[in-house]
Each structure stands twice: as structure tokens, then as C-alpha cells.
Amino acid sequence: MLVLTRKLNESIQIGDEIEIKVLAIEGDQIKLGIAAPKSVDIYRKEIYLDIQNQNSEAANLSGDLLKLLHQKND
Amino acid sequence: MNIQTKYLGEVEISTQQIIQFSFGLPGFLDEKEFVLLEIPGNPVFQFLQSVQSKDIAFVVANPYHFYKDYRFELDEPTIDALQIESEKDVIVLTIVTVKDPFNSSTINLKAPLIINQQKLLGKQYILNSDEYDSKAFIQPISVEKGV
Numbered sequence: 485m486l487v488l489t490r491k492l493n494e495s496i497q498i499g500d501e502i503e504i505k506v507l508a509i510e511g512d513q514i515k516l517g518i519a520a521p522k523s524v525d526i527y528r529k530e531i532y533l534d535i536q537n538q539n540s541e542a543a544n545l546s547g548d549l550l551k552l553l554h555q556k557n558d
Numbered sequence: 559m560n561i562q563t564k565y566l567g568e569v570e571i572s573t574q575q576i577i578q579f580s581f582g583l584p585g586f587l588d589e590k591e592f593v594l595l596e597i598p599g600n601p602v603f604q605f606l607q608s609v610q611s612k613d614i615a616f617v618v619a620n621p622y623h624f625y626k627d628y629r630f631e632l633d634e635p636t637i638d639a640l641q642i643e644s645e646k647d648v649i650v651l652t653i654v655t656v657k658d659p660f661n662s663s664t665i666n667l668k669a670p671l672i673i674n675q676q677k678l679l680g681k682q683y684i685l686n687s688d689e690y691d692s693k694a695f696i697q698p699i700s701v702e703k704g705v
Contacts, residue, residue: 522635535669536585538692542616542655552660
């Protein structure tokens with residue numbers, strides 16, 4: 485991983501279109517501003533990981549799924 | 559055309575059923591084409607089956623069946639990407655993580671599937687608020703009705 489040190493109000497430019505700027509530093513929290521094209525999805529990492537994990541679990545169902553779904557109808 | 563499916567064997571589909579998920583789904587970024595398949599004898603749930611990969615299929619449902627007040631706003635990039643012109647174009651589905659026993663199953667309200675049924679474009683839309691859980695409990699309908 486590339487590591488860069490930035491101060492308040494300094495930025496990082498990624499490619500031609502993405503800028504990440506340090507907007508505020510408050511205790512152990514850092515507020516970042518991100519300018520990127522609309523087509524780029526931006527998520528907090530832990531939320532994205534949660535959705536990835538949930539999708540993987542939902543796609544890897546064990547046991548007799550159809551039977552479980554029929555339980556629903558009973 | 560015929561495709562191999564995870565739960566229903568070989569199924570004949572028409573190309574007009576294929577929904578393009580041009581972004582893939584988180585964890586499955588290479589899966590860009592899916593079809594919705596009915597589950598025999600089960601009106602509440604459907605399979606979202608990958609067209610190219612037999613083993614990738616999800617159980618999905620209408621979230622409003624379980625959570626009547628489920629509500630969120632679509633952001634503009636998503637409305638643009640899915641070419642949504644009217645609310646009527648949109649189907650909202652939730653991915654179900656089926657567990658045994660069935661009533662311990664969860665649904666992902668944090669990342670609904672948004673499908674433009676006119677244009678056959680879809681995306682899993684991750685909500686940026688913490689209002690809804692990715693592992694929300696399926697509420698048995700009998701309990702909802704207060705039997």
C-alpha cells in the first residue's frame with residue numbers, strides 16, 4: 485500500500501478525476517472530502533465488506549434450500 | 559436459450575428476461591447478467607440466477623412483504639445508471655440468507671437490488687445510512703398479523 489502523509493486541507497489526487505482532501509482532524513476522527521465522477525461508488529469500507537460477506541453467505545446456502553422454502557408455505 | 563441453474567436444473571429463458579447488472583454485485587463483480595426465476599409452488603420468493611455461472615444464485619423477495627414501511631431514496635447516479643424515468647419502472651428486491659429453521663433467515667435491507675424492469679438494468683444499491691440492517695430478520699407473516 486502506498487503511504488502518504490497529509491496535513492489539514494491537503495489533498496491526494498488519484499488519476500485525473502478523483503481527489504481526496506483532509507477537511508478536519510478531530511481527536512481520533514478524520515473528516516475526508518472526496519470528489520469523484522458520479523459513476524464511482526464510494527462506501528465506508530466496513531459497510532462494503534459487510535455486503536460482500538452477506539452476498540457470499542446468501543449465495544452459499546447449505547442444506548436443502550427448496551425444502552426450507554417449502555417449510556415457509558406450511 | 560437454455561441455462562443451467564443452481565436449484566432448478568436446466569431452464570429455458572428468453573433473452574428478454576436477462577437483467578444487466580453492469581456493476582456486478584459486491585463479492586461477485588464478474589457476474590453481470592442475471593435472470594429472475596419463479597420457485598415452483600412458492601409465490602413469495604424468487605431465484606436471482608446468474609446466466610453465466612450455474613452455481614451463483616440468490617434467493618430474493620419483495621422486502622415490502624416483510625417490512626411494509628421500508629423506505630429509502632435512490633441517489634442520482636443510480637437513477638442515471640439504471641435509466642430510471644418513473645417510479646413505476648422500478649422493482650425493489652432483497653437478498654434472502656435462508657437458514658434452518660426458516661424463521662431464522664435474514665434479509666439484506668441495507669443493500670436492496672434495484673431493477674429497472676423496462677430497461678432490464680439492475681444494481682445492488684448500498685444505503686449509506688445506518689437505518690437498515692444487512693441481516694434484518696424475516697418476520698413471519700403470522701406474527702405480523704398478530705395471530
